[in-house]
Amino acid sequence: MITHQDSMHILLADDDEDDRTFFSEAIQELKMNNKLTLFKDGNDLMDYLEHPEIKLPHVLFLDLNMPGKTGIDCLKEIRSNTRFKDVSIAIYSTSSSEKDIEDTFVEGANIYIKKPNDFSKLKEVIKEAVNMNWQFHTSGLNIETFFFSI
Amino acid sequence: MKLNFNYDGNIACKAILQEQLEKLDIKYQLLDLGQIEIGDDVSEEGLTELQVSLKKYGIQIINNPKGQLIQKIKDAIIEIVYEKDKFPNITISQYLSDKLNFRYGYITNVFSEYTFTSIENFIIIQKIERAKKLIIEEELTLTEISHELNYSSVAYLSTQFKKVTGLTPSMFKRIVGKKRELSNND
Numbered sequence: 001m002i003t004h005q006d007s008m009h010i011l012l013a014d015d016d017e018d019d020r021t022f023f024s025e026a027i028q029e030l031k032m033n034n035k036l037t038l039f040k041d042g043n044d045l046m047d048y049l050e051h052p053e054i055k056l057p058h059v060l061f062l063d064l065n066m067p068g069k070t071g072i073d074c075l076k077e078i079r080s081n082t083r084f085k086d087v088s089i090a091i092y093s094t095s096s097s098e099k100d101i102e103d104t105f106v107e108g109a110n111i112y113i114k115k116p117n118d119f120s121k122l123k124e125v126i127k128e129a130v131n132m133n134w135q136f137h138t139s140g141l142n143i144e145t146f147f148f149s150i
Numbered sequence: 151m152k153l154n155f156n157y158d159g160n161i162a163c164k165a166i167l168q169e170q171l172e173k174l175d176i177k178y179q180l181l182d183l184g185q186i187e188i189g190d191d192v193s194e195e196g197l198t199e200l201q202v203s204l205k206k207y208g209i210q211i212i213n214n215p216k217g218q219l220i221q222k223i224k225d226a227i228i229e230i231v232y233e234k235d236k237f238p239n240i241t242i243s244q245y246l247s248d249k250l251n252f253r254y255g256y257i258t259n260v261f262s263e264y265t266f267t268s269i270e271n272f273i274i275i276q277k278i279e280r281a282k283k284l285i286i287e288e289e290l291t292l293t294e295i296s297h298e299l300n301y302s303s304v305a306y307l308s309t310q311f312k313k314v315t316g317l318t319p320s321m322f323k324r325i326v327g328k329k330r331e332l333s334n335n336d
Binding site for chain 1: 224265266267271272275276279282283286314315316317321322324325326328329332
C-alpha cells in the first residue's frame, strides 16, 4: 500500500494531441503529487509497458478509439498479464450505453469515463476519477471490485 | 597541502545508509531518493540505533506523526464500519475524538489535508466497500445489508452505492459474476 506522501504515477494513451494537452492541464490542477507520462497510441504504450525495469503506474488512461491497438486491445493485453494486476485502468469513451460500460468492466477496466462534450466538465471528471483511484490505492481497497463509472 | 575534489552527495548518502544498515543487520531496500524500505521485524531499539548512527552524518529519519494519525483515524473508522455492534450509541465524531484525544475539528482538518478527501467521504467509501463484499458473498439480501450498514433504507444504500461506483448494486453484482465466469474459463 502506498502512503499519502507518495506521488501518483499516471499514464495516458491518446492519439489526439489536443486531448493529450487537455488531459495534462487537468492533471496539473490536482492537489496530490503526480507524475504523468503520455503516449501517442496503444502500440507506443504497449512497447513501453514491455520493459521490465519500468516503475508501474498507479493508473492508466486509455482512449477507446485509437488507430492500431485500440483501448480495448490494450486493456485485454494488460489484464492477461499478472504483472499489471495492481494497475488501475481507466477507459474513456464517447458511449454511455449500459452494455458498453458493463462489457468494459468485465474485461478488467476499473474506471469508465463517458467523455462530456464540455471541456471544463471533462476536467472535473478526470480529476474525480484520479481522486477516487487515489483513495483506492491509499486505503488498501480491493482492486478486483473497484469500478467507477462517471 | 590543499586537495580539491568533486563529490556526489547522493552516492555518498546511499553508501552511508547501506553501510549503517548492514552494520545493524537490518534488511533493506533502497527506494527513490530519500526513501528506504526496511523489514517490519526491525525493533524499536534497532530503529533508535539506526537513528543515532545516521545522525552523525547529518542524516535524519523523518518521523511523520501526522501520517501516523491518519492511519489511526482510518483504522478506527474501519473498526466502526465492520463492527458496529460494538459501538451502539456513539457518533463517529465523538468516537474519534475520544479515542485519539484530539478535537474533532483538528482531526478532520489533518485528514483532508493529507488524504484529499473528507472523513465523511472516507466513511462512505468504506461502507460501500463492505457492501460490495456482502453483495458478493450472497448471504444477505440488499435490505439486510442496508440494516447491517446502518442505512435507514435500501434506497439510501443504493443511492450511496451509485454515488461511489456509478453503478447500481445489481449491475455491480452482474459484472463481478461475469468477470468470475471469464477467469474460470481461462
